[in-house]
Amino acid sequence: MVNPTKSSSKSKSKPAKSSKNGKSGAVGPDESDVAASTDHRELFRQMFLIRQFELACGENYSKGLIRGFLHLYIGQEATGVGAISALRKDDYIVSNYRDHGHALARGVDINRSMAELFGKATGTSKGKGGSMHLFDVVKGFMGGHGIVAGQLPLAAGLALAQQYQKTDGLTMCFFGDGSTNQGVYHETLNLAAVWKLPVLFFLENNMYGMGSSIERVRAGGIDFYPGLATYEIPAVEVDGMDVLAVKEATEIAVERIRAGGGPQFIEAKTFRFGGHSVADGQKYRGQEEVKEWETRDSVVAFPLKLIEMGLVTKDQINDVKAEVYEAVAKSVEFAEQSPNPDPKEIHNDVFA
C-alpha cells in the first residue's frame, strides 16, 4: 500500500503545494534523454491544445454555435494530460461532463470533438451527445457522462470485464470532488475493492462542486485520499498543476494495478480557472483565490521550466504553439463546415 502523503496546505484559497513525497512529487527529468524531451514536448502540446480548444469553445458558445451546458477544463490541463500519458492504448478511460481535456489527451480526433460540440453529423457522437458526451470507443474513450458520479460504476464494470477476460488492461475513471458526495461513489469504491478490480479512481479535486466549496459540503476537509483507507484502496495525493508529478504518480498506480494490486486512487489537487460552466458568474468565490491559482498555470509554467532546464528551446515551444493554433482553427472550421445530422437520425441508435 502506498502511504498517503499528508497535504501541507489546509487553506481553501491556497494552491496545493507540490507533494513532498518524492515518489509522487515533481522529479527532474534525465537531461540527456532525447525521448524524454519529445515526451515533454508532447505533454506540453497536449496541454496547450486543450487550452486553445477550450478557449475556442468558449468563443463559439458566445456566438451561439455551441449550446447546452459547456464545462471547460481550463486550469486542469496538467492533471488530465499527466494521468492519461501513463496509460496504454488498450486501457479504458471514463470521464464526466468536463470531458474535452480527457478526450483530447487520449488522442480523440480534435475535428470530430469540435464537431460534436457544434452538434454536427461528423461529431464523435454524430451530434447527439454534445459537450458532455464525447465518446470514442475505438480509442477506449468511454464517454463523458452528465450525471454526477454516474460514471463510476460504468468504469468498475469495464474493469470487471478486463479482469474477467484476464487481460492486464485497466480502466481510469475521472471524477470531481463534488461527486464524492453521491452515494454511488461509495458503493463503487467498495465494490471495486471487494472484487479487486483493475480500476484507477482519479479524483480531480478542484476544490469546488459547481458553486460549493468542498469545505462547505464535505465533512473531513479538503483531503479525500486518507478516507480511501476505509476501503483498503491505496491512495496518494499529487499536485495536479504539475504534469510530471501527475504522470509519475499515475505510472506507479498503473503498475500496481497491472501487477494485480486491485483498485488504486489518486487525488490531484487542481483548479478550474473559470466558472463551473460558461453560464457561471462565480459569485461564490473571490478573484484572489482564482488569481493565486493562475500563477501556477501549468500551460505557462511547464514550457518555461522546460526551456529553463534546457530541455526544449523557445523555438520548439513556438513551433508547438503554431501547430496547435492551426489545429484548433481547423477544427472550428471543420465543425462549422460539417453538415447537421439528417433529421431522420433521431430514430437511429435507440436500439442495437
Next chain:
Amino acid sequence: MVNPTKSSSKSKSKPAKSSKNGKSGAVGPDESDVAASTDHRELFRQMFLIRQFELACGENYSKGLIRGFLHLYIGQEATGVGAISALRKDDYIVSNYRDHGHALARGVDINRSMAELFGKATGTSKGKGGSMHLFDVVKGFMGGHGIVAGQLPLAAGLALAQQYQKTDGLTMCFFGDGSTNQGVYHETLNLAAVWKLPVLFFLENNMYGMGSSIERVRAGGIDFYPGLATYEIPAVEVDGMDVLAVKEATEIAVERIRAGGGPQFIEAKTFRFGGHSVADGQKYRGQEEVKEWETRDSVVAFPLKLIEMGLVTKDQINDVKAEVYEAVAKSVEFAEQSPNPDPKEIHNDVFA
C-alpha cells in the same frame, strides 16, 4: 472525540469480546443502588419480553396468522434494549424492517404491535404496515422501514427538525452492517456531519446481511467504526451482547449529542441466532458459529449475572418471566380476537 476502541477479535466466527475500553465496556453496577436494581430488572424484562414476543411471532407465522416478511430480533435483544434505555421520551427512534425489538424497548404497546403483525385494525398501523412497518408517533417511534438504509435520511431529517427547533432532543437510527453498502448511508453520514445534526447512528453489526457475511461484501473487514473518522463523526465499538455496556456507551454518546457535539456513531457487535427472515434456511453459515454466539445469549446470561451479583433474586426473575409470558400470551389473544380492518380502509391514509 471518542477514540475508537480497537476490536480484538478478527475472526468472523468468534463472538465479539467485551470492549476493553472501560468507558464503553461492562461496568459493575453500584450494588447499594435500589433504583439501579429496578433498572436492571426492567432491562431484563424488556429483553425477555422481546425474546418471547419473537418466539410467539415465529409460531404464529408457522400457523399462517402472520404473513409477508418476518425478521426476528432474537439474539440482538441486549443491543436494542441497552441503546433505547438511554433515551428520553422526546427523542425519536428510527428502525429498519427488524423492528419489533426496538418498538417494544421503546414501550410501544405489545398488543397493538402483535395486532399489527396479524394485520388487524387494532394494529399500530391499522394492519396496513405489517411486521416491517411498526410506527408509534406518540412514542417517537418513527417506524420500521423496508428498504435497506432508506431510513437513514429520515432520521437525519428528524434530527434536523430537532436542531432547527432548537430543542436538545435527538434521533437514534438503527441499521445493519449490510446497509452500509447502500450509497444513501454515506450521503447521510456526510450530511449529518456537515450540519452537525443531533443524530445517533446505531449500527447493529450482526455480521451478516441476509446470506452475506460482511467479509465477503465489504472492503475493510468486520469493524465499521474506524471508518467514521472520514466523516469526522466520533465512533465507538461496543459489545452488543452486553446490555449494560450498550446502555453506558449510548449514554455517553447521547450526552455528547445533547451538548451540541453533533452526530455520534456506535457499532454494536451482535448476532441474530436465527435466519435473516423466517424463510431463511441459513445454508450460508455453519451451525458452530451460531452455537458459539448463543453461549453469550444476553437473555440467559444477564439474569444469571444479576443473581450472582446479588442484585436480584431468582424469584424476582421468575416473577418477571411470569409477567412476560402472560403479556405475550395476551398480545396473541388480543391480536387473534381483533377485527380485520374494514375493506373501505384501503382508501384512507393515502393523503393527509
Next chain:
Amino acid sequence: MTEIVLREALKRGLEEALENDPSVFMMGEDIGEYGGAYAVTDGFLKKFGPDRIKDTPISEQAFLGAGIGAAVAGLRPIIEFMSISFTLVAFDQIVNMAANLRYMSGGQISVPMVIRAPTGAGVQLGATHSQSFETWLAEVPGMKVVCPSNSYDALGLMRSAIKDNNPVLVAEPALLYGTKGEVPDEYYEVEIGKAYVTRTGSDVTLISYGYGMRLVNEAADKLAERGVSAEVIDLRSLSPLDMDAIVASVQKTNRVVVVDTARRIGGIMAEVSAELQQRAAEWLDGPVMRVGSDDVPWPYNRGLEREVLTDADDVLKAVAEGYGL
C-alpha cells in the same frame, strides 16, 4: 396586477412563505451562495440566512430524505432539484418513503414537503438532462404533482403546495422561467387538483400543461383563423387529475386532442386518454388524439431536438386527422 416572469412568481411564493412561516425552509444544491442553478432563490441566503436556506452536498437521496424527516417532525421543507432528471437518483426516497409513509403508518404520519424541479427538454441538454419525470411521479399514490404554465399559476400553485400537508412536486418548465405574465397584487391561491379552461370553445378540446400550453395556444390561434373554435384546458395539476373538467369540456366539444411536450408514449396523457375512454367515450365524435414528442432519447443537436420535440403543427395535424377540422 403586475407583470412578472414565471421565475419571479415562483420566487415570490417562496419568499412569502419564508417570511410568514418559520417552519418553512429550503434545501438544495447551490441554492444559497450560488443563487440557484436557475436563479429562483437568488438573494435568499442573504435575506433568510443559512439555517433556512441550506446549501447541500450533491447528495439528492440524503437531502430529499432529510426533507421527509423534517416534514414528518412538523416543518415545511422545500427541496430544490437542479433538474427533474436528477430526481432519479432519489426516486426511492420519493416513491417508497415520501409517498408511502402515511399509508404504511396507518395515517400517523404526514409529509408536508414541496419538491421543486425544472423540467423538460428544449435547450439542448441532451439525453440525461431533458426529461419530464413529473409524469411518473403523478402515478404515485400519496404524491401530488403540479406544473404551472404561467406566472399566475406559478404563484398560486406554489402557495397551495407549501400549505399542503402532502408531498407535492412542483415541476417548473425550464423553458418558461423567463416568460412574463400578470399576477394580481391581492392574495390568491390556485387549488391543487383543478384544471383551468384557459379559452372556451365549441369545436374541439385541446388539453396540455406546462410548456405544452404554448403549443396548444398557438394551435388554437391558428384554428380560430380558419373558423374552428378550440377550447383549451391547462391541467395545472397532474395529480390529482381533474377528469371532471376534462369530461365536461369533451361533452361540449365532442372532440379532443391531448398534448404533451414530453414523450408521446406513456405518461400523463396516456392516462387522460385512457380515462376519457371510460368516462366520455359516448360523447366523442372520434378517437382521443394524442400528440407528444418522439419516443427516443433527447439528442443534443438543435435541429434534431426540434425534430423530436412536438410543436403546434403536430397539434393541428392531429385535429385534422382525428376530426377533419
Next chain:
Amino acid sequence: MTEIVLREALKRGLEEALENDPSVFMMGEDIGEYGGAYAVTDGFLKKFGPDRIKDTPISEQAFLGAGIGAAVAGLRPIIEFMSISFTLVAFDQIVNMAANLRYMSGGQISVPMVIRAPTGAGVQLGATHSQSFETWLAEVPGMKVVCPSNSYDALGLMRSAIKDNNPVLVAEPALLYGTKGEVPDEYYEVEIGKAYVTRTGSDVTLISYGYGMRLVNEAADKLAERGVSAEVIDLRSLSPLDMDAIVASVQKTNRVVVVDTARRIGGIMAEVSAELQQRAAEWLDGPVMRVGSDDVPWPYNRGLEREVLTDADDVLKAVAEGYGL
C-alpha cells in the same frame, strides 16, 4: 414436452446460457451462497464458480452500473434484483445510463445486459415491496421489457433476452414462480416484441400479461360458460409493444378490456388504451375498458391487499359495463 414450474424454466434459460456462452455471468445480492431470494439461482455458485456467479454487496447502483460497463466491454451480464421494488435505488443507472448510452454515443456503444426482478403484489409484503416498475421502464426508449406468464414463455423469453444486444428487463411475476407449465424439449425462442393470442375468440379481446393472465383466463372461462367467446392476448413484451397483434384482434372482436394487476392508473395499460384509440377507434363498439388494482399503496393485511388487487370478477364487470356482455 416436460412440465416444469416457471422458476425452473427461468433457471434452465440461465443455466444454458452460462454453459454455452463464457461471456455470460451473473451478479446480484445473495444469488450465490444463499441461492437467490427466490431460489432461481440455487446451485449455480457450485456449478459455475464465483467468477461467474457474483454475490454482490447491497449496492444496487454499483452492481447494476458495473453490469452496464461489463456489457459495454462485450460481456453479457445478467443482473438479479431481489425485488423490482429495489430497482428504484438504481433507476438513474438504468434509465440515464443503460438506456441512453447507445444514443448519446451516436451508436458506438451497445449494452447487452439482462436485468431480472420478481414483480408484483399479492404476498402481503406491503407498500415498499409490492410494486410493478416494469410499467415505468417500458416507457424508456432504449430499454426492452418482457414479462412471462408461463414456463414456456419464461424460457423462451429468457433465451431471447440474453441474446439481445440491448438492456432487457425480465420482470418475473413473484406469484407465478411455482406455477407449472409445459416446455418443449427441443430448442426454441420467444421473440421479444411479439404478443401471443393464447385463446382465440370473437366477442371480446382481453389483454393482460404476467400474473394478470390468470385473471383474464379465469374471466374467459366464465364468459365461455355464458356463451361469450373471448380472445385472450398475453402481451409478453411490454416494450416493444406489439400493437399490431392487439389491433388485429380488436378489429375482429370490436370489444376490448385491458387488465393489469398493477395499479389501474397509468402504466402500460394506459398506453395500450391510448394507442388503441389512435389505431382502432373506428373498430370499437364501445370504450376501451381498463381494469387494474386500486390507486393506493399496497397494504399488508391480507383482506385489504385482496381488496386492492384486481381479480377476474373485475374483468367480468368491465366486459358487462363496457359492452353489455
